[in-house]
Amino acid sequence: MNIKEIQVPSFLRRAFNGRNAIISIPYLWLLFLFLFPFIIVLKISLAQPVIAMPPYTDLLKWGESWWPTIQASLDSYLFLFSDSLYIHAYLSSLKIAIISTILTLIIGYSIAYSVARAPTRWRGILLMLVILPFWTSFLIRVYAWIGILKTEGLLNLALTTIGIIDKPLIIMNTDLAVYIGIVYSYLPFMILPLYANLEKMDMSLLEAAADLGCRPLKTFWTVTIPLSLPGILAGCFLVFIPVMGEFVIPDLLGGSQTLMIGKVLWGEFFYNRDWPVASAVAIILLAILVVPIMFYQKSQEKAIS
């Protein structure tokens, strides 16, 4: 048998060797599932709304000439800055994201700390319990909070039965309900990086601090907290960034006065059918988030080196 060797051009061979193939997977992923959609959204944001299918004008208009004319307008962006609703929504989202990140950090740190200091045989189980809620749909868990927080819900029922309050608390459809929902939903994202950090902390450092005359509480502030800073940053960004654009929780638990940019975005798309403005809202949100994302990148690079 005479097998003829197939001549493969060298540049193709180089492109398809195993190493490059594996490295290319994340790049292709980002290209097709992040960059392309982003370009589409950017394109829509530069269009004009029309009553058509799809509801926006084309970016490129093919006329008689060989070359298409570009139809781009910044009207949607200008509109965002002319109506104070949008700026308020951005600022309100920022406020809610910051406050809930801080609340999540405080609660998450104490949970992560206790799990990391628990006896080794308990740690796995405790960590499982932290992740356990993920086994249920996110939506169902948020709906469950409605059942707890509403005026005739479980919480008010329990409190009135014990006799702590006589009139039911109004929590449902307020900002408080939104905070409860966000902190509850995002807690695992805070706990996991913090736990990973605290668990590998060298206990002899705490002993060394005590040995040098440092009281336990002060040791926590001068040794434990600084050393867990990478975990704190990772947890805060993992919570802050998605909360900034959160839509489901304010929609289900918040009231009419709860203003969040995610909800506005939803409204633009599905009630106003103004896709260009909705896309512009998304692009601006992304621009705002690029700043903390870059900080997060930086901190991760530092943690690795």
Add this chain to the structure above:
Amino acid sequence: MTETTTTEPWLDSNQKPYIQIVNATKKFGNFTAIDNLSLDIYKNEFFSLLGPSGCGKTTLLRMLAGFERFTEGRVLVDGEDISEIPPHLRPINMMFQSYALFPHLTVEKNIAFGLQQDKLPDNIINQRVEEMLELVELTDFAKRKPRQLSGGQSQRVALARSLAKQPKLLLLDEPLGALDKRLREQTQFELMDIQEKLEVTFVIVTHDQEEAMTVSSRIGVMDSGKLIQVATPTQIYEAPINREVADFIGDVNIFKGIYKGQDEKGTQLLSEDSKSIIYATQKVDVPVGNRIWFALRPEKLEISKKLPEVDCNILKGKIEDIGYGGSFSTYHVKLENGRQLTAIRANRERTAEHHLTWGDEVYLHWVPHSAVVLLS
């Protein structure tokens, strides 16, 4: 006011011990780590706790530092009972085996850490940190972070940090364990110099018997949570109290046999390894016929091809192995009954005219004074 300074305060009954460990017991569940241990350590001593891993030496050190509570017993420093005082209030500092340098602080901040806890004014802290950096010769590295230091430099920072507060007692947990041999030997002498200069009492934990011998004023040999022997390095080496200590410290040849009484040459032992009686000068007080042991260090065994012109302690054998160690050579000699003994001979002549090689028939001999008699 006359204060007599003596190099061996433990021999002087007028001297008051500085650290007194009284009937200390530590139990972890059913496991007894420290078993009713009492020990007196004197001011400015360089005391070594030596023993195999798991013997409880580190536990004892951690009890002194305050990281482990006494199950029973107590410890007094300078007459004050500190058993119930938490670690951050004890006048004791510790140098950790892992060094435990704070990775987020620079070298000078690490050294200043303990001083800052005492709320000292800044200028005093700075001055003290500078002194410490000078002491360990790391002045140029003050602004570095621990991860930018070599192992030897980290070790010196850890030492400087633990000495900065001028503790009454410094505990060192395997302080040189992570260094390579050459650096370790050099650092041993530095450690001794620093201890002498600062006049701090040192208690060091080590499993390295050579290190313990080099640095210590006294050594406490531990096993199973108990002190087996507490003595100077020379006494531990030349007069171990039992086979365990003899075997743990350095190499040793042990002769097992029956006590046959005393004569003008010394204690008589009938050993399975020789066809005749062998002798040691040291006298014993046990009935004739008891089982006793002779311990003989390899360097005290003379090895020669000619029959030595002495009237006792001659064993005949054949060289099995030679280990060339540069300054000395180690010979493994197999006796006629198959027992192997170790002899060490200094290589005093450069051109190696030893006349001794593998398979040579040789005579081993020692003077009765060289052997130690052990009763257990």
